[in-house]
Each structure stands twice: as structure tokens, then as C-alpha cells.
Amino acid sequence: MTTIEPFEATDLFKLNNVNLDTLTENFPMEFYLEYLILWPDLFFKSVEKTVDTTNNNHNISGYMMGKTEGKGQDWHTHITAVTVCPEFRRIALASGLCNTLEAITDSAPHNVNFIDLFVKCNNTLALKLYEQLGYDVFRRVVGYYNSPSDGYPETLKKVDDDKDAFDMRKGMKRDEGKSIRKDGRKHKCYPHDVKF
Amino acid sequence: MSVWEKVEEQTTDLINKSNFKQCYQLIDNYKSKYPKSVFLQILESYIKYKQSPTKFQYDTSLVSKYDMNNGKLYTIDQDALGLLHKFFFELEKYEDALHVFERANSRQPSFKISYLWFDYSLKDCNFKHLGKSSLQLSKFPKDSVQQPREYLFWNAISTVALFKYQNYRVTSQEAKILPLLTYKNLNNLKPFKSTQEIIVYCTMCEELFQGDTEKSQEIVNTILPQFDNSVDLYMKNFFLRNVKKDNHDLIFNTCSKLLKSLDDYELMKNIVISGNALGKNKQDLYDLIDGLVGSKSRNARLIRFEIDLAYDDKINQQSLQYYLERFHNRPCCVADITHYRKHLSDDVLINTFASVDTKSDLIHDSNLFKLKLSDVKPVEYFNKHRTTMKTKSSTDYSLCSTFILDLIKKTVMGSTTDLGDILYVVSLLENYQKEDSNNYDTKVWLIAMYMYLGLTPMAYSYYQDLSVKNVQVDSMDYLIYSRYSSLFPNKTHDYLNKTLVKNNALYDDSLQRISQFINISFDRKSYIKILGMLEFQNALLTSVTRFGKRCELMNMTYICNDKRTTLLESLKNDLRQIESSGDIKFTDNRDWSIFGFPEHLHKEKLPESLSMLYIDEPWILYQLIKSFMIEAIPTGKESSMVTRLRNLLPKDAKLEQHMTPVEVMSYKVIDDIYSNNGDNISQLVSEIDINITGIASWRLIETYLVSISTLKTLDNMKRIKDKDQKALIKQKLSGLRSNCDDLFVSYKSAIKNACDNLQNGDRHETLVSLGYAPIASDNLISTLVEVQKSVRNL
Numbered sequence: 001m002t003t004i005e006p007f008e009a010t011d012l013f014k015l016n017n018v019n020l021d022t023l024t025e026n027f028p029m030e031f032y033l034e035y036l037i038l039w040p041d042l043f044f045k046s047v048e049k050t051v052d053t054t055n056n057n058h059n060i061s062g063y064m065m066g067k068t069e070g071k072g073q074d075w076h077t078h079i080t081a082v083t084v085c086p087e088f089r090r091i092a093l094a095s096g097l098c099n100t101l102e103a104i105t106d107s108a109p110h111n112v113n114f115i116d117l118f119v120k121c122n123n124t125l126a127l128k129l130y131e132q133l134g135y136d137v138f139r140r141v142v143g144y145y146n147s148p149s150d151g152y153p154e155t156l157k158k159v160d161d162d163k164d165a166f167d168m169r170k171g172m173k174r175d176e177g178k179s180i181r182k183d184g185r186k187h188k189c190y191p192h193d194v195k196f
Numbered sequence: 197m198s199v200w201e202k203v204e205e206q207t208t209d210l211i212n213k214s215n216f217k218q219c220y221q222l223i224d225n226y227k228s229k230y231p232k233s234v235f236l237q238i239l240e241s242y243i244k245y246k247q248s249p250t251k252f253q254y255d256t257s258l259v260s261k262y263d264m265n266n267g268k269l270y271t272i273d274q275d276a277l278g279l280l281h282k283f284f285f286e287l288e289k290y291e292d293a294l295h296v297f298e299r300a301n302s303r304q305p306s307f308k309i310s311y312l313w314f315d316y317s318l319k320d321c322n323f324k325h326l327g328k329s330s331l332q333l334s335k336f337p338k339d340s341v342q343q344p345r346e347y348l349f350w351n352a353i354s355t356v357a358l359f360k361y362q363n364y365r366v367t368s369q370e371a372k373i374l375p376l377l378t379y380k381n382l383n384n385l386k387p388f389k390s391t392q393e394i395i396v397y398c399t400m401c402e403e404l405f406q407g408d409t410e411k412s413q414e415i416v417n418t419i420l421p422q423f424d425n426s427v428d429l430y431m432k433n434f435f436l437r438n439v440k441k442d443n444h445d446l447i448f449n450t451c452s453k454l455l456k457s458l459d460d461y462e463l464m465k466n467i468v469i470s471g472n473a474l475g476k477n478k479q480d481l482y483d484l485i486d487g488l489v490g491s492k493s494r495n496a497r498l499i500r501f502e503i504d505l506a507y508d509d510k511i512n513q514q515s516l517q518y519y520l521e522r523f524h525n526r527p528c529c530v531a532d533i534t535h536y537r538k539h540l541s542d543d544v545l546i547n548t549f550a551s552v553d554t555k556s557d558l559i560h561d562s563n564l565f566k567l568k569l570s571d572v573k574p575v576e577y578f579n580k581h582r583t584t585m586k587t588k589s590s591t592d593y594s595l596c597s598t599f600i601l602d603l604i605k606k607t608v609m610g611s612t613t614d615l616g617d618i619l620y621v622v623s624l625l626e627n628y629q630k631e632d633s634n635n636y637d638t639k640v641w642l643i644a645m646y647m648y649l650g651l652t653p654m655a656y657s658y659y660q661d662l663s664v665k666n667v668q669v670d671s672m673d674y675l676i677y678s679r680y681s682s683l684f685p686n687k688t689h690d691y692l693n694k695t696l697v698k699n700n701a702l703y704d705d706s707l708q709r710i711s712q713f714i715n716i717s718f719d720r721k722s723y724i725k726i727l728g729m730l731e732f733q734n735a736l737l738t739s740v741t742r743f744g745k746r747c748e749l750m751n752m753t754y755i756c757n758d759k760r761t762t763l764l765e766s767l768k769n770d771l772r773q774i775e776s777s778g779d780i781k782f783t784d785n786r787d788w789s790i791f792g793f794p795e796h797l798h799k800e801k802l803p804e805s806l807s808m809l810y811i812d813e814p815w816i817l818y819q820l821i822k823s824f825m826i827e828a829i830p831t832g833k834e835s836s837m838v839t840r841l842r843n844l845l846p847k848d849a850k851l852e853q854h855m856t857p858v859e860v861m862s863y864k865v866i867d868d869i870y871s872n873n874g875d876n877i878s879q880l881v882s883e884i885d886i887n888i889t890g891i892a893s894w895r896l897i898e899t900y901l902v903s904i905s906t907l908k909t910l911d912n913m914k915r916i917k918d919k920d921q922k923a924l925i926k927q928k929l930s931g932l933r934s935n936c937d938d939l940f941v942s943y944k945s946a947i948k949n950a951c952d953n954l955q956n957g958d959r960h961e962t963l964v965s966l967g968y969a970p971i972a973s974d975n976l977i978s979t980l981v982e983v984q985k986s987v988r989n990l
Contacts, residue, residue, distance in 0.1 A: 001461035001498045001532065006429045008728030010735060012667040013785040020636040020662060020790075023591055029667050029706045033713045036725040041391070044429055048528075049461055050498075050535035056794035057787065086593045087527045091494045096459050100427075103457035108426040109391065 007043040017058040018085040042066035061088035064097040069196040077105040079117040114179035116169045122161035135168040137184035156188040200235045200275035216247045235276040264295040272300045290776040294325045307339035321777035323358035324365045348381045356403045375404035395724045398434045412438040427457045444470035459489040464499040472506045511539045521552040525560040562595040574599035585631045594632045608805035615892045615950040620959045627968035650894035651979045652684035656691045669699040671787040681751035682901040686986035735783045747819035755905040782813045808894045814854040825870040858899045862906040886931040892946040940984040948973045
């Protein structure tokens with residue numbers, strides 16, 4: 001049984017069951033603190049109440065790091081990281097964390113127009129998950145995951161599913177469908193276009 | 197950089213080089229230009245202190261004129277204040293260090309001085325001064341960047357931090373006055389302008405007025421309107437903690453409202469309790485909860501257990517079935533069922549598990565196995581599901597590890613373990629890891645087993661796969677860096693010269709920046725995470741891993757005959773940093789849960805297989821005391837640091853309970869010279885065993901290296917003047933060194949024999965039945981040779 005709680009700096013000591021995962025990014029301390037300071041209510045964790053914590057500190061099953069950014073029509077929530085430890089996977093916890101973020105930022109004081117996230121074009125599992133949650137591809141960001149050796153993309157014509165990201169968006173009611181494109185996969189942009 | 201900052205930097209360099217003559221010349225030079233400079237007067241006094249700390253006359257010196265009891269002077273020169281702070285801090289007069297700002301501000305109040313006071317209080321983690329200075333900040337509306345109201349929120353947080361974390365600083369009078377004053381100050385600021393302000397107000401009411409029902413009601417009244425148009429997790433918690441437990445209507449309605457937005461178990465549990473009290477029937481609750489979060493939700497299915505317990509005082513089989521039909525083959529099932537195990541009989545569980553599944557996939561079987569609901573042997577289960585490891589995605593984890601970990605638990609979780617046990621476990625893990633390379637549950641055990649064998653390079657190689665970095669370092673590095681100076685003191689290996697250095701950036705750089713982040717939080721009116729950040733900073737500052745490594749770095753200087761003056765200074769500074777915020781206490785952030793088996797693994801009583809990781813608070817204190825004793829021995833005087841640290845040891849502490857036998861020997865030898873003028877030194881040295889035999893684990897290397905290190909330290913001590921004693925030390929040292937290769941030869945032979953033994957017998961059978969090859973001795977021995985090479989020339 002899961003309860004959603006605010007993330008505190010001290011939780012950073014208790015994330016090994018989540019962050020030792022090979023695909024989970026383990027950010028520098030400063031990055032986590034920046035999120036705690038700038039978007040304190042958009043950094044939260046799922047806590048497992050059935051885990052006996054007498055001699056076990058692995059009761060955080062996942063966490064969400066989000067932020068709000070943009071101006072005017074572009075005012076939105078961005079999902080920076082959402083991750084769940086292996087023991088609590090396959091129970092829709094990531095969806096639950098996304099839904100919580102949506103509930104928080106679709107209400108006051110945030111009242112965002114849409115929520116967005118980036119996902120690697122070849123990560124079909126994640127794409128499917130986000131589509132089920134109501135996200136659609138808004139555009140393809142060419143070379144978003146380029147390594148320094150790949151360099152900055154010179155053209156939008158050369159696509160690579162392993163290097164490009166889909167910018168996926170879910171519009172809130174107040175957005176009135178302005179952030180949704182049916183043909184989003186055909187729209188391409190450079191990484192600098194997704195900076196707000 | 198100001199002129200005085202430059203001068204201070206120059207003198208610090210000269211002091212570090214012990215070039216005091218030039219220091220005074222520099223001061224004289226500046227004094228001729230600025231004869232009335234307070235900064236220069238204090239700096240000159242500081243230099244005198246640094247030149248001869250033992251001869252420094254505190255009572256008659258300039259600095260005594262600034263102390264909080266007798267001092268009559270004050271200055272508002274910011275550089276002079278900074279220097280006074282540094283001076284008092286080094287003299288370990290922490291209150292005086294901050295009092296200079298307080299006095300300056302009381303004589304000539306200004307925003308600048310108040311802010312400086314606040315800044316230094318934050319760096320020193322002195323929340324009493326933080327509270328006082330923040331209150332002063334609110335008195336300069338024309339000069340400050342923020343509005344006065346913001347500083348009253350700063351003050352409220354500081355006061356909460358004082359009561360929550362440093363209650364020992366609060367006098368009985370302050371205990372009465374400060375909460376009332378803070379409450380009044382914040383109340384005057386109503387209406388609150390942001391969620392942050394509301395949360396500070398509620399936190400203040402909760403922390404400073406614990407058990408006050410009126411304040412609880414105020415919190416609820418403040419929070420309730422917020423739920424009309426926003427969703428906030430802090431507000432949810434304030435409501436749940438403070439609402440009157442018998443106000444069932446309010447609880448039921450508010451939790452139901454929040455449950456629309458949050459699939460949260462705590463909300464559901466409150467709905468169940470209040471729903472029952474309000475006379476709702478079970479079906480009403482099922483419908484309500486399913487309607488709000490959906491029937492697929494794990495919380496929605498598990499809450500039926502709570503509904504059953506509230507209404508029937510038992511969990512009904514239908515509810516169990518309802519939960520299991522969706523979650524019998526999800527890994528969370530073990531934690532969930534274990535939590536309710538006392539309400540569920542084995543028979544009901546076995547039958548219900550059987551009724552919801554016919555396929556018995558890996559996770560289903562693994563769950564049954566972990567819940568001890570199956571008689572099937574781990575090897576049998578493993579073989580049933582091993583093909584799934586070939587089809588899974590390479591980045592996924594296989595729960596086949598459940599069965600391998602069970603074999604490990606049965607072999608190496610006891611109080612005795614031999615080389616054969618360890619090599620059997622290494623065989624299991626090395627083979628398993630090939631098929632499930634990203635599985636960290638098994639990898640941490642493999643790392644630990646190589647550390648047990650004293651084969652640090654092999655453990656290090658696997659540790660790198662885990663990519664431990666940033667804050668994770670503090671909870672994980674103990675795996676390979678506990679006792680590193682006595683296991684693999686190879687300064688040229690990446691293990692020490694690359695990864696250790698890189699990982700220590702957490703303490704050397706990031707930790708030093710936390711107070712800046714907290715400062716930014718105040719400035720940006722981002723209040724709610726400040727208390728957590730203060731706690732985090734303290735936990736990192738006092739971390740067992742941090743100080744364990746610091747002690748090991750000191751031990752490296754003894755074993756390598758390196759200079760240690762700078763290190764000792766830095767160690768003293770680290771301890772002062774802790775002492776200034778309270779007593780010297782350490783915080784254990786190490787993650788022991790990473791090994792699994794929480795019901796069997798307790799850090800106070802580790803199994804022999806993890807014995808090399810046994811480091812506790814007294815161990816750190818003993819190592820620190822030893823280092824400061826070694827520092828004090830040439831002076832022939834008592835060290836105040838040694839006395840203070842000794843006073844922190846538990847009254848009934850016994851050396852043998854906290855250190856290995858050779859660490860105990862080393863401590864006793866140094867203590868004898870420090871405390872008894874070395875009266876028993878001949879006896880103690882003669883007892884050092886140079887023929888270390890019969891040990892086949894990390895303890896062999898550790899015993900050898902701690903003995904060498906101790907003898908080298910003694911050999912370098914000018915205090916030992918007796919020729920016979922000196923000869924005995926040299927004789928032991930040379931005897932030990934000439935036995936080095938023989939010790940390793942016998943260990944290599946033990947490894948070879950133990951590996952050969954795995955070629956037959958029950959364990960061989962088990963390995964074969966798993967399709968695994970017993971570990972070969974070649975790699976192990978070649979790594980042992982690598983360790984031997986790094987050890988033999990020390």
C-alpha cells in the first residue's frame with residue numbers, strides 16, 4: 001500500500017533500491033537540492049506502508065521530480081524524472097506518480113496549460129505507458145540524446161530513434177487542445193527549441 | 197577580494213609554511229599604513245597564537261577582550277568580525293565566535309551586520325543565533341532586499357529548528373517565551389500570501405505547541421479552505437495529523453475529496469475508520485473507493501483488508517482473493533502479504549494463491565518461496581525458471597536471484613564462516629551474475645565476498661559496475677572503503693587515487709555548499725524544505741562513512757610514512773564543525789538493507805562473512821583518539837581533544853567489542869606511550885605476533901598491515917629512547933616483513949585447497965545441478981599476488 005509524501009533532502013540517503021537501477025540517473029546532490037528549492041511541491045515520493053522499517057530503510061518505492069516553466073501559452077509542467085524500484089514495478093506506480101503531479105499542477109497555484117516529458121524514440125514501453133496516461137507526441141527533438149562525440153545536430157533530416165526524443169504532451173482542460181497535434185511525429189525541432 | 201582578505205590569505209600561507217618572521221613583517225608594513233586597524237590587531241594576535249598555541253595567553257590577549265563573558269570591545273568591521281569568528285572557532289569557543297556579531301549589532305545595529313551574523317550562524321549550524329539574527333533582520337526595512345515579514349518567517353523556521361534539533365540550547369525561560377513570540381509574530385502577518393507561508397505557520401504550530409489541541413484546530417481551520425482549489429501533500433499531512441480523531445464527518449468528506457486527486461493509502465485508511473464510525477456499510481466503502489481510484493488500484497484492493505479488519509476483525513478470503521487475483525505475480529505481493537501475515541493462515545494463503553493462478557510464473561513462485569508457502573527447493577525453482585533469464589531484457593532484473601540469495605543466506609549468514617563457504621558463495625554469484633548482470637541484490641554480495649577474502653581489486657571491479665556516485669557514496673562506499681588502509685593501501689591503484697578521490701568530492705565540495713543552498717532557500721522564500729536540508733547537512737557532516745574514511749586516511753599516513761600535519765588540522769576542523777552544533781556524535785547513513793534479509797542482518801551483530809564492515813561509533817572514536825595521541829606524544833603533554841573524545845566513549849565500552857584484535861593491540865601500544873610513558877611497551881611489542889598463521893581471509897592482510905603500521909609508527913617516535921625497546925621494535929618490524937611472503941603463500945594454498953574441495957561433495961552437486969562451474973583458483977590467486985605486491989614493500 002502506497003502513500004504519496006513530499007520528498008525531503010534526507011531521503012537522498014534512502015534511494016539505493018531505486019537509484020542503483022542501471023537505467024535510473026543518479027544526479028549530483030546540487031541538482032536534487034535545486035529541485036527541492038525551486039519546485040518544492042513537485043518533488044515527491046511514494047512510500048510503502050507494508051514494508052517493515054524496523055530493520056529496513058527501503059520503503060521508498062519511487063519518486064517524481066517535476067518543474068514548472070514557460071510563459072503564456074507555454075506555461076507548463078515538465079516531468080524531469082519519474083522512477084520506481086524493481087520490487088514495486090508492474091503495479092502502475094509510475095502512472096500514479098504522474099497522475100499526482102497532474103493533480104497538483106492542474107490546480108492552484110500552478111494551473112498549467114500542459115504537462116510535457118521527453119522519451120527516447122525507441123523506448124516503446126515508455127511511449128505506450130505515456131500514451132495510456134493521455135500523452136501524445138507533440139514533436140520530435142532531433143539529437144536530444146546526442147553524446148558530446150555525436151555533436152549538435154546539423155540538420156533535421158537525419159533522424160535516429162536512439163538519439164532523438166519525442167516531446168510528449170498532455171493538455172489540461174484550460175489549454176483547450178492547443179498543445180495537442182495529431183501528426184506530432186512529423187514535426188521536428190532542434191534541442192535548443194525545447195528550452196523555456 | 198578586499199585588502200584585508202588578501203592580507204589574511206597571505207598570512208595563512210605564511211603560517212602554513214611556519215614563516216612567522218615574514219608574517220610579522222607583513223603586519224608591521226600594513227600597520228604603518230593603517231595604525232588603527234582593528235583587523236590588523238586581531239590578525240597579529242592570531243599569528244601569535246598560531247606560532248605557539250601552548251604559550252598563547254588567552255586571558256591577556258586581545259581576543260579575550262571580545263569574548264562573551266569578559267570582553268568589552270566590539271567592532272563592526274566585517275573582515276575583523278570574520279577573523280574573530282575564525283579565531284574563536286579555532287580556540288573551540290563556539291558561542292564567542294558568534295557572539296561577536298551579536299555584540300556588534302547591539303552596539304551599532306545594521307542590516308549588514310545582522311545578515312553576516314545570520315550567515316555565520318547558518319554555517320555553524322547554531323540555530324539559536326540563527327533565530328536571534330533573523331529577528332534582527334526584520335528591523336531594517338529600508339536596507340533589506342526582503343520585506344520585514346519574510347524575516348519573520350525566517351525566524352519561525354530558525355526557532356522550529358532550534359526546538360527540533362538543538363533543544364539543549366533552549367533555556368527554560370526561552371522555552372516559554374520563544375513559541376509565544378513566534379506564534380504572535382506569524383499571526384500578525386495573516387492573511388498568508390502563499391502555500392509556503394501557510395506551511396511554515398502550521399509547522400510552527402505543530403512543533404512549538406506539541407499536544408495543544410487548540411493549535412491543532414487552528415491548523416485544520418487554516419488548511420481546509422486550501423483543499424477547495426489546490427492539491428498539496430504537506431496540507432494533506434497537516435490535515436491527517438491534526439484533525440480531531442472523532443470528527444468523522446469532516447475526516448470522511450475531506451479524505452474522499454482528496455482521494456479524487458490522490459491514490460493514497462493513508463486517505464483510504466481514514467475513510468475506512470470514519471466510514472465505520474458513521475455507520476457506512478462495507479459495500480458503501482468498496483463503491484466509494486473503487487469509484488474514486490478505480491478497482492485496478494493496488495491500494496483499492498489492499499484496503500479491503502483494512503475494511504475487513506475494521507468491520508469483522510479478520511481478513512476474509514474473498515478480500516485476499518480479490519487482491520491476489522491481480523497481484524499474486526507482482527513482486528510487491530511479498531511486502532503486502534507479510535504485513536498482514538498474522539491475520540492470514542498458511543492454508544488460506546496456499547489455497548488462495550493456487551486458486552488465482554495456473555501458470556506459476558517466476559514472480560508467482562518467487563513470492564510463494566519468499567513467503568515460505570512452498571516446499572519446493574530453491575535449486576528446483578531456479579531450474580524451473582532459468583530459461584526466463586535468456587528471454588528477459590538485459591536491463592531487467594530476474595527474480596531467479598531469490599533462489600540464489602536463499603542459498604547464500606543459508607551459507608554465510610551465521611556467526612562462523614570458513615573459506616569453503618565463501619568460495620562456494622562466490623561460485624554461485626559469479627555464475628549467476630553472468631546471466632543477470634545488472635542485478636545489484638546479488639552484486640553487492642559478490643563485492644562483499646571478495647572484500648571478505650581481502651581481494652579488494654576484484655571487489656572494486658564489481659563496485660564500479662554499480663556506478664555509485666554523488667550522495668549515494670555516503671550510504672554505499674562502506675562496502676569497499678571500510679578499513680581500506682589495512683586491506684589494500686595501494687596509492688597508485690584507481691581504487692584509491694581515482695574513485696576514492698572522486699567520491700570524496702561529496703564531502704570536500706558538495707557538503708560545503710549545502711549552507712549556501714539553505715541560504716538561497718531563505719532568500720527565495722522557499723521555506724518548506726529548509727528543515728529537511730538542515731537535517732541532511734547534519735547527517736552528512738557527522739556521517740560514519742565520512743569519518744571512517746577520514747580515519748583511514750590518517751592510518752594511511754602511518755603505514756606510508758606520509759606527512760600528516762595538514763590532515764590532522766583538517767580533521768580537527770571537521771570535528772570542530774560538529775562540536776559547534778552540539779556534541780560530537782556520528783550519524784550512520786550506511787545502507788545495510790542493500791544486503792536483503794532484514795530479519796537476519798543487524799548492523800550491531802554482523803555475520804562473520806561481513807565482519808570486515810563492522811565499524812561503529814566507538815570504532816571511529818578509538819581511531820580518532822589514537823591519531824590525536826600520536827600527535828600529542830612528542831609534546832609530552834595531554835591533548836584536550838583526546839580527553840574530550842575519550843569522554844564520549846560509552847561508559848562500559850570495551851576495546852575488543854569495537855575493534856579487531858590487531859586494532860586493539862595497536863591502540864593499547866599507543867595508549868601506553870601516551871598515558872603510561874611507555875612503561876609496558878616492551879611487553880606489548882613483544883606480544884606482537886609476527887608468525888600470523890591459520891588465517892584465511894581479510895583478517896590476514898589486516899593483521900599484517902596494522903602490525904606493520906604500528907611498528908613503523910613506534911620506530912619513528914623520538915619519545916622512545918630506550919635502546920632495547922628500539923631494537924625490539926626494529927627486530928619485530930624486520931621479522932614481520934621477512935614473513936610477509938610466507939603468509940601469502942599459506943593463504944594462496946588455502947584458497948587453492950578450498951577451490952579444489954568444490955570439485956566434489958554436496959556443494960559440487962548443488963553447483964552442478966544449477967549448471968554452474970565451481971570457481972577456479974587462478975584469478976583469485978593472481979589478485980592475491982597483486983595485493984601481496986602492494987603490501988610487501990611497506
